[in-house]
Structure formats: C-alpha cells, structure tokens
C-alpha cells in the first residue's frame with residue numbers, strides 16, 4: 001500500500017500502482033470527469049501514470065493553470081498529427097503550451113502554408129479529437145528513439161534526443177500519431193471540443209538566426225465551443241483597447257525610428273496626463289512624509305560597481321559612456337537607488353531623524369532586446385515613481401504598512417479594483433543565495449505577511465521569488481486580455497545599506513545600519529499608463545481626463561456664448577475646449593465621442609437665451625439642460641467622488 005496526501009490535507013491509502021485518475025474517482029465520479037492532469041511530488045504526469053511511492057498528489061481540471069497547460073500542449077500533438085496528414089514530409093520540432101494556447105515549430109520544406117489553410121487543418125483536428133484517442137506515454141531506448149526520427153529524416157528531433165540521457169526518453173502515442181515528449185497530457189483527444197489556429201510566422205530552430213528557418217503555428221483550444229467564442233470576443237475587445245492603438249487615437253505618445261526603438265516620445269496630451277499623475281502622487285507623498293529629490297541620469301561606473309548593478313545590468317545593457325579623460329566612464333542609470341544612497345550619505349543621521357523618505361520621478365535606462373519591446377509596457381527608457389525609505393529595523397513594520405496604504409490609495413483613485421498581491425519570500429532550501437542572516441530575514445518576512453494580513457490584501461506567497469537582497473510585495477493588475485502585469489512594488493533591502501556603508505547613530509550612541517525600502521506604487525509611468533489605458537479603454541477617471549468637457553456650437557452664430565461658457569468652466573478649473581467650427585452637430589458629437597471626452601455641452605439659440613447648456617455624457621447620450629453653474633457643480637462633485645484626499 002502507498003499513502004497519498006491530497007491538497008486538503010487528507011491522506012488516503014491505495015494499492016501501489018494506483019493512477020491519479022483512480023484517486024480522482026475515489027473522491028467522486030463527478031470530479032474525476034473533470035480531472036485532466038496531475039502533479040505528483042512536484043512532477044507533472046499523466047492521469048494514467050501508475051503511482052508506486054508515498055507522496056502528495058494534486059489533481060487539475062480545466063480551471064487550473066496546470067490543467068490548461070496540459071490541455072493546450074495535448075492539442076499541439078493533435079495539430080501536429082493533422083498537419084502531418086495534410087502535409088506529408090513535414091518535419092516536427094517542438095510544440096509547447098504557452099499563455100492562452102500553444103504553438104508548434106515545423107519545417108515545411110518546399111511546401112507553403114498560410115492562414116487560408118487554417119480551416120482545413122482545424123477541421124482535421126476536430127475529426128481526430130472526436131475519435132477520443134487516449135494519450136499514452138511510452139518509454140523508449142535512446143537507440144530506438146534515434147532510429148525512429150532518422151528513418152523520418154528529421155534532424156531536429158535527432159538533435160533533441162542526442163542531448164537526452166538514455167533511460168529518460170519517452171514518446172507519446174495517440175491514434176496513429178507518435179511524438180517525442182516528456183509528458184503532461186490530458187486523458188484523451190475527445191475532451192478537445194473547439195480549436196482555433198491563430199497565426200503562422202517565421203521562427204528559427206532553437207531561436208538562433210543562424211539555424212534553419214521554421215514555421216511557427218499558434219493555436220488555442222477549449223473544452224467547450226462557448227469558451228472559444230468568449231475568448232475570441234475578448235481578443236476583439238483587447239484589440240480595441242490595445243494601449244498602442246489608444247495612445248495614438250488619444251494623441252498621448254509616439255515612437256520614432258530616428259530617436260530609437262523603445263524610447264517613447266510623449267505628446268502634449270500625454271505629457272499633461274503624466275504631469276497630473278505625478279502631481280497626484282506628489283501630493284499624497286507629501287502628506288505621507290516623503291521629500292522630493294532630483295538626481296542626474298548618469299553616474300560614474302564605480303557607483304554601479306559598488307551597488308552591484310554593474311554586475312547585474314553591465315554586460316547586457318547600455319555600455320559605459322567614455323569621456324575625453326582616459327579611463328573615465330559613466331553609465332546611464334539602470335536604477336535610482338545608488339544615487340539615493342549617496343544622498344543619505346551626504347549627512348550624518350541619528351535614530352531621531354529616521355525614517356528618511358526620498359522620492360524622485362527618476363528616469364532609468366535598460367537595454368531590452370528589440371524582440372522584447374512592446375509599446376509602453378517594455379521600453380528602454382522609463383520613469384519610475386521611485387522612493388527609498390531609510391529606517392531603523394524597528395520602524396520596518398510601520399513603514400511597510402504605510403507604503404501599502406499609499407499603494408492602495410493610488411489603485412483606488414485610478415479605479416483598479418481587480419488586483420492581486422504577491423509576497424515573495426526566500427527559498428528556504430537555498431538560504432545561501434541570499435544576503436543577510438536568518439534573524440533579519442525572518443523578521444522582515446513576517447513583517448510583510450503581517451502587514452498584508454492587516455491591510456486585508458488578497459495575496460499569494462511565492463517561496464524563492466524574493467530578491468537576493470530582501471523579501472518583497474508586488475501588486476499585479478490584469479489588463480483587458482486578462483494578462484497580469486506587475487505594477488507597484490515594495491521591497492526590503494539589507495544589501496545596499498551594507499554596500500554603501502549607510503549608518504545612523506542609535507540611542508546607544510553607536511553606529512547602526514538602517515534598513516532600506518524601495519517602493520514604487522505605479523511601478524513606472526510608462527507601464528502604468530499602458531495598463532491604465534487597456535483597463536479603462538481610455539475612459540480614465542474624470543479627475544485624470546485630459547479634457548473633461550467640450551463645448552459644441554450648433555452654428556458659428558453662438559461662438560461668443562461658447563467662449564463665455566468656456567471661460568466660466570476654466571475659472572472653475574475644469575479642463576475644457578470649444579469646437580466652434582462650421583460643421584454639423586452630428587459630426588462634432590462623433591468626434592468628441594471618439595476622443596472619449598466625458599461631457600459635451602451643446603449650445604444654440606435657446607441655451608444662449610437662457611444661459612444654459614444641453615449636456616451629453618460620453619457613451620450615454622443626453623442628460624438634460626442645465627445652467628452653467630449646475631453643470632460645474634455636478635462635474636466637481638463627480639471629480640471629488642473619484643479622487644478622495646489621501647488620509648495618513
């Protein structure tokens with residue numbers, strides 16, 4: 001007999017050789033029908049694999065990330081089979097699951113394939129799926145495996161097998177199809193009910209441009225037709241909300257090949273948006289006891305050697321800048337922290353002076369590979385809403401909680417209510433990877449967890465995800481496609497205070513090391529604005545909108561009255577403009593709707609006579625006629641509702 005422990009803590013006994021599917025059935029037949037993958041002692045396996053030792057078992061359904069992975073990877077086998085049938089002689093390479101689907105890299109040789117061929121491949125895949133063929137993992141000797149692919153004249157699989165140890169090689173069979181595979185499949189093809197091939201593009205064997213060119217076919221699949229339909233609708237919506245598209249439409253930012261990839265240029269409206277966000281945070285930070293500092297964009301190479309950033313970013317990033325002086329080198333700063341450490345070092349501190357909180361909207365530069373660049377979410381120059389808090393170890397708890405409060409205030413003011421938090425701790429098995437003793441780590445880790453609990457955060461704990469210099473708390477926000485982006489971060493650091501020899505005089509008159517907290521509620525202005533755009537589709541909270549209202553005249557005759565309304569709004573600090581052009585009101589409304597301006601004030605003869613405006617709300621339509629004062633009062637009330645003051 002073997003003992004199997006399940007995630008809910010129960011331990012059950014089974015005869016050796018029991019399969020995960022049989023364990024699932026012992027829990028309930030209904031549950032077992034949904035089980036599609038399993039993990040035993042941290043190894044993903046088939047639901048039909050015999051278990052022969054004690055261990056812990058996790059059973060996955062479609063609703064689990066691991067379940068989806070097995071589902072999509074298995075579908076890649078089905079796609080490979082369909083393509084082998086339709087394109088005899090095609091050479092297979094690898095076909096993993098990825099976020100939202102799978103791909104398979106193949107060598108089509110002289111044969112051509114395009115998106116027009118997708119429907120017939122999809123039809124073949126569904127035909128195979130309906131056959132309800134079991135996926136069966138089978139061990140093979142290295143010699144047999146090599147022979148199998150040498151006979152097929154497939155150099156790619158041969159290369160893969162040559163790098164594997166004899167005795168560890170497995171094949172996966174289903175129907176008439178066989179593929180070299182480590183495992184991790186769903187029970188049978190019949191579970192796949194909907195498939196969609198998304199795109200075909202060029203790729204290289206092992207991602208190396210010097211190696212043979214392959215064709216990568218991306219696809220996705222679902223257990224229900226309805227799920228596929230929903231996914232395609234979501235994709236449509238995401239396209240509309242793509243921040244690169246919206247950024248262009250709303251005239252926020254642009255890129256120039258001449259300036260360089262990954263270096264965003266902020267247009268007037270985008271610069272104004274950033275300025276409003278910065279002022280919003282500056283105001284809250286001032287209340288929270290931060291002091292603004294300013295540091296240069298470059299620093300001597302030695303500064304980053306001291307901080308350790310040169311080691312981390314040096315070779316793969318922008319190279320040092322030389323000067324006419326022999327041996328003198330500067331670097332574009334990849335981080336603001338070293339500069340802030342030197343600000344701390346510019347004066348002696350006593351425990352009574354701490355915490356010191358230095359904040360800066362500091363622009364940093366990192367050389368991302370060109371393939372990694374993506375709109376504003378991955379760039380080569382970006383501005384962090386950075387701050388470094390230097391405090392005594394006793395103040396760490398309190399300071400951490402204050403930073404959480406500030407981050408939650410930022411998220412609340414910007415309408416991010418769907419976020420999760422991740423507490424990243426040390427890997428307890430690999431303590432030597434981290435600097436600092438057990439005591440300080442345990443203290444800092446429990447301080448973060450206590451703070452997250454006290455603030456009621458919805459968080460997960462990830463062991464082994466901490467930075468080498470300290471534990472951290474990250475905030476993740478979902479974009480329109482459901483992809484998670486890391487925005488705000490709070491990190492404890494014991495390393496830089498050592499490296500920069502930071503000290504303060506304690507109540508015992510001795511010198512002590514302060515603890516440092518790095519924090520950025522937005523993360524970076526670029527990524528934050530990108531995610532904000534995708535989250536809101538460009539309909540920002542009213543307080544942040546570049547233009548809150550626009551006056552639309554029914555004809556040129558009312559230009560004077562339009563000007564009077566505009567002046568009145570501006571006197572009340574409402575951001576507004578007027579469209580007095582000689583165009584139809586329908587055209588003016590359409591334009592204003594496109595620009596997502598929240599309020600349209602239509603003025604004509606009646607309005608001028610009565611001193612009123614006819615108000616339309618973006619996306620809603622007419623909301624009635626009101627006096628200018630009534631409108632001002634209404635809009636100010638709405639602004640106050642979305643932007644509360646930060647309470648310390």
Ligand SMILES: [Zn+2]
Nearest residue numbers: 172181182183
């Ligand atoms: Zn496989």
Ligand SMILES: [Zn+2]
Nearest residue numbers: 335336337518
């Ligand atoms: Zn920092």
